[in-house]
Amino acid sequence: MTTWMSSALRPIAVALSLALSTSPVWASENANADRLRQAFTNWQQGKGTVFDLLAPNATWIVAGSSPVSGVYNSKADFMEQAVRPISARLATPISPTVQSIVAKDDVVVVLWNGEATALDRKPYRNTYLWHMTFKDGQVTKVQAFLDTYVLNDLMHRVKPGQ
Structure with a gap:
């Protein structure tokens, strides 16, 4: 009888497991990470940037001490x-290479070069x-960490439109 009960409960356990893995929390988490990966x-590919994902009233915090560090x-x-003062010093757009993306609930963290x-x-x-917070x-909200020494060098060494 124990074997029969175990066999009968297996489909229920599988169904419950599938239901939990597709709950809104997991779907939201994956959807935000997928949105970021696609961005x-x-x-x-030159078809936009991650900034396309920003809500109009987004808060962006640049850590450190650079000419662009602060709260926006x-x-x-x-x-x-x-973004504009940095881009004005570049002859080519920044080409990103993602190292890792980690997501939990509505927070997605991306490490990239x-x-x-x-x-x-x-x-x-x-x-x-x-460190990015998503809603809908x-x-x-973004808390951005970077090597401000490298950014400071660019900002002081290169004049816009040089």
Whole structure:
């Protein structure tokens, strides 16, 4: 009888396991990581950037001490005061290479390397770690960590439009 009970309970255990693995928490987690992975792929292919995922009122915090370190309280503010000054010093767009993506609930953390050529033809290479919070498929908060020494060098060495 014990063997029969075990056999009868197996399909229930499998069904319960499948139901739990497709619960909204897991689906959301995977969906956000997938969105981020796709955004990085698009960026590599020149079809957009990760910034396309930002909600208009997203908060972006750049850690450290660089000319762009600080808190930005909107996508527009961040793009204008941080992304644009960096991009203005580059001859090529930053090409990202993702090292890892870790997701839990609505938080996705990505470790990635970026490489570009500055206007003075010297390489710009940096490593980034972005701790991103998602809501309804959009990024609402980012805490960005990077090698600010490398960024400071670019910002002071290269003048925009040089």
